[in-house]
Amino acid sequence: MKLLLLPGDGIGPEVLAEVRRVIDGLNAHHGLGLNVENGDIGGASLDRHGTPLAPHVLEMAKASDAVLMGAVGGPKWQGVSYELRPEQGLLNLRKGLGLYANLRPALCFPALADASTLKRDVIDGLDILFVRELIGGVYFGEPRGIETLPDGTKRGFNTQSYTTPEIERVARMAFDLARQREGRVCSVEKANVMESGLLWRETVTALHAREYGDVALSHMYADNCAMQLVRDPRQFDVILTDNLFGDILSDAAAMLTGSLGMLPSAALGEPGLPGLYEPIHGSAPDIAGKGIANPCAAILSLAMALRYQLGRPDLADLTEKAVSDVLDAGYRTGDLLGGEDTRLVGTEGMGRAITERI
Amino acid sequence: MKLLLLPGDGIGPEVLAEVRRVIDGLNAHHGLGLNVENGDIGGASLDRHGTPLAPHVLEMAKASDAVLMGAVGGPKWQGVSYELRPEQGLLNLRKGLGLYANLRPALCFPALADASTLKRDVIDGLDILFVRELIGGVYFGEPRGIETLPDGTKRGFNTQSYTTPEIERVARMAFDLARQREGRVCSVEKANVMESGLLWRETVTALHAREYGDVALSHMYADNCAMQLVRDPRQFDVILTDNLFGDILSDAAAMLTGSLGMLPSAALGEPGLPGLYEPIHGSAPDIAGKGIANPCAAILSLAMALRYQLGRPDLADLTEKAVSDVLDAGYRTGDLLGGEDTRLVGTEGMGRAITERI
Ligand SMILES: CC(C)[C@H](C(=O)O)[C@@H](O)C(=O)O
Ligand SMILES: CC(C)[C@H](C(=O)O)[C@@H](O)C(=O)O
Numbered sequence: 001m002k003l004l005l006l007p008g009d010g011i012g013p014e015v016l017a018e019v020r021r022v023i024d025g026l027n028a029h030h031g032l033g034l035n036v037e038n039g040d041i042g043g044a045s046l047d048r049h050g051t052p053l054a055p056h057v058l059e060m061a062k063a064s065d066a067v068l069m070g071a072v073g074g075p076k077w078q079g080v081s082y083e084l085r086p087e088q089g090l091l092n093l094r095k096g097l098g099l100y101a102n103l104r105p106a107l108c109f110p111a112l113a114d115a116s117t118l119k120r121d122v123i124d125g126l127d128i129l130f131v132r133e134l135i136g137g138v139y140f141g142e143p144r145g146i147e148t149l150p151d152g153t154k155r156g157f158n159t160q161s162y163t164t165p166e167i168e169r170v171a172r173m174a175f176d177l178a179r180q181r182e183g184r185v186c187s188v189e190k191a192n193v194m195e196s197g198l199l200w201r202e203t204v205t206a207l208h209a210r211e212y213g214d215v216a217l218s219h220m221y222a223d224n225c226a227m228q229l230v231r232d233p234r235q236f237d238v239i240l241t242d243n244l245f246g247d248i249l250s251d252a253a254a255m256l257t258g259s260l261g262m263l264p265s266a267a268l269g270e271p272g273l274p275g276l277y278e279p280i281h282g283s284a285p286d287i288a289g290k291g292i293a294n295p296c297a298a299i300l301s302l303a304m305a306l307r308y309q310l311g312r313p314d315l316a317d318l319t320e321k322a323v324s325d326v327l328d329a330g331y332r333t334g335d336l337l338g339g340e341d342t343r344l345v346g347t348e349g350m351g352r353a354i355t356e357r358i
Numbered sequence: 359m360k361l362l363l364l365p366g367d368g369i370g371p372e373v374l375a376e377v378r379r380v381i382d383g384l385n386a387h388h389g390l391g392l393n394v395e396n397g398d399i400g401g402a403s404l405d406r407h408g409t410p411l412a413p414h415v416l417e418m419a420k421a422s423d424a425v426l427m428g429a430v431g432g433p434k435w436q437g438v439s440y441e442l443r444p445e446q447g448l449l450n451l452r453k454g455l456g457l458y459a460n461l462r463p464a465l466c467f468p469a470l471a472d473a474s475t476l477k478r479d480v481i482d483g484l485d486i487l488f489v490r491e492l493i494g495g496v497y498f499g500e501p502r503g504i505e506t507l508p509d510g511t512k513r514g515f516n517t518q519s520y521t522t523p524e525i526e527r528v529a530r531m532a533f534d535l536a537r538q539r540e541g542r543v544c545s546v547e548k549a550n551v552m553e554s555g556l557l558w559r560e561t562v563t564a565l566h567a568r569e570y571g572d573v574a575l576s577h578m579y580a581d582n583c584a585m586q587l588v589r590d591p592r593q594f595d596v597i598l599t600d601n602l603f604g605d606i607l608s609d610a611a612a613m614l615t616g617s618l619g620m621l622p623s624a625a626l627g628e629p630g631l632p633g634l635y636e637p638i639h640g641s642a643p644d645i646a647g648k649g650i651a652n653p654c655a656a657i658l659s660l661a662m663a664l665r666y667q668l669g670r671p672d673l674a675d676l677t678e679k680a681v682s683d684v685l686d687a688g689y690r691t692g693d694l695l696g697g698e699d700t701r702l703v704g705t706e707g708m709g710r711a712i713t714e715r716i
Binding site for chain 2: 073085091117119141145146149153154156159160162163165190192194195197198200222224226227229230231244245247248251254255260
């Protein structure tokens with residue numbers, strides 16, 4: 001089996017080095033037999049190949065069983081033209097691999113609950129799974145651009161667009177995943193002001209009636225969802241939403257947990273095709289190169305790949321357990337709240353501690 | 359001077375009855391001389407006039423000095439066609455009056471800080487002012503609709519669109535307001551994935567350089583802003599953003615304060631034209647008609663109208679002080695956290711207690 005590593009920018013390379021260490025451990029002691037390749041993406045790719053995603057890297061991704069990315073972006077590439085932004089590399093990769101469903105768990109690690117800005121009793125045991133549509137909506141809709149109007153002023157425009165098949169395939173993913181959890185899906189849009197949201201609601205409702213009567217379905221407007229995530233986040237099981245709302249709401253939810261440096265994500269397409277796994281956190285240019293970034297989210301992204309794609313749920317469990325054991329043993333990177341009986345470690349220290357338990 | 363009251367749906371009529379009581383007090387004891395008219399909007403208007411905003415009500419609004427609305431919407435009108443939704447009445451009113459800037463304060467009342475799900479030390483003294491663009495963006499962009507594709511599937515689409523003049527006028531409002539506060543504006547978009555956001559960022563940057571060098575300007579992506587609001591909301595002074603991001607982010611921020619039933623808002627257009635004032639909370643159909651809704655947000659919306667439009671900042675201060683005195687005296691509606699030395703009152707009890715102090 002083949003895993004493509006795309007370290008990218010900022011803290012990406014540092015945290016992926018620890019993923020590498022974990023893979024070496026799994027290969028050596030548990031017969032994982034995973035071959036690792038490396039490729040460029042984002043600003044790193046722009047610097048080296050003049051494009052944020054080179055065609056040969058997309059080909060390597062397609063030929064892999066799974067792809068694991070670090071992070072993209074940073075102030076260094078602030079001024080580059082729109083098509084060359086580091087983020088465009090990530091968007092092209094998502095689109096190129098057909099990754100329509102972004103799974104983003106927001107869960108609260110008990111050892112870290114006190115690090116949240118929310119009161120412990122509000123977030124203790126929090127476990128939400130976001131299923132975000134990832135290759136449609138306003139991120140990819142046409143027409144788009146900036147035009148000059150007859151009077152010399154400018155107009156910037158984008159198109160929010162969803163078709164019934166696009167909505168159905170991601171909704172199906174949410175319903176299927178809910179069946180393995182508490183069996184509840186909350187679908188989020190602004191059907192009260194946007195026709196695309198209205199079609200979203202109607203399509204999800206119809207699919208539910210046809211095929212998923214055993215799953216409980218509710219609907220919520222995106223503004224209310226933002227409120228409810230703050231008021232009582234534990235009311236949610238699976239949240240199904242579009243590309244843009246999913247971007248914003250899943251980030252808010254991740255921050256609620258106090259465990260941002262701990263949260264992985266998976267982007268999936270059709271069964272059998274490679275998925276893209278990445279930490280939820282960004283490239284964090286302010287701490288890049290200092291060896292203090294938390295590698296846990298990246299390592300847990302590997303666990304998601306082991307579970308969903310590499311056919312080794314046993315090793316996914318093992319890796320997740322190693323991470324939580326290390327937390328329980330008091331290991332903390334700088335982003336995590338310390339306290340009595342905790343020990344501050346760097347990126348490598350955390351990676352080594354986890355690998356030792358594998 | 360003339361104020362148009364639009365009670366609307368759900369708890370709207372109940373809370374506006376208490377606004378009425380406060381106005382009577384201000385007229386009787388402080389020579390306000392405000393004439394009050396009533397009109398229909400939302401579901402109430404649909405039931406009575408077959409449209410969520412009748413042309414004569416829009417004319418009454420234009421002929422007033424200010425408009426104060428309760429709330430619109432509710433399950434009763436769930437099934438009506440798109441153009442007839444209660445919300446459409448509100449959108450038509452905003453557009454019809456040219457109300458391009460929505461001012462939404464998110465502030466934490468000290469007496470209520472413990473009601474927040476966030477830790478007290480994170481939100482104590484919180485005071486953010488959102489300036490949300492209100493009559494552009496994806497809410498109003500054309501083309502929009504639901505179409506049937508050649509293969510029989512459907513496509514729902516909306517257009518996100520902003521012109522430089524649309525961006526400039528609302529940005530000007532944000533910069534002007536920041537000058538009366540801490541002098542900091544954070545402009546929020548997704549310039550990394552949307553051209554409309556890129557034009558937004560460039561236009562705000564250019565206006566700032568030309569005219570507002572004394573104000574500190576920063577930029578943030580909307581997903582990061584959602585995170586930062588949870589992580590450290592007090593980092594913000596004025597947040598300037600578009601219609602859709604403003605809808606979601608300002609609701610999240612309102613919920614952070616633990617004072618949702620306390621928060622007013624103002625929608626303003628060109629100087630001299632009537633503004634629209636309304637509580638941030640919705641129509642709350644689940645508690646409508648029970649006499650338990652909190653009228654404070656509506657009463658504080660009246661205070662905003664007194665300050666921004668009716669030329670009586672002294673009476674705005676008086677009204678705001680009456681509200682905070684009543685809270686300090688321990689009066690609480692059911693939505694507010696009680697505790698020792700507090701007294702549970704209904705909508706009318708709260709309205710009377712405030713009016714007595716006027
Ligand atoms: C980097 C950026 C393009 C991306 C997005 O907006 O989707 C990021 O915020 C994410 O959520 O993965
Ligand atoms: C009722 C609805 C149309 C409205 C909006 O989305 O603008 C509301 O959520 C608001 O924020 O005032």
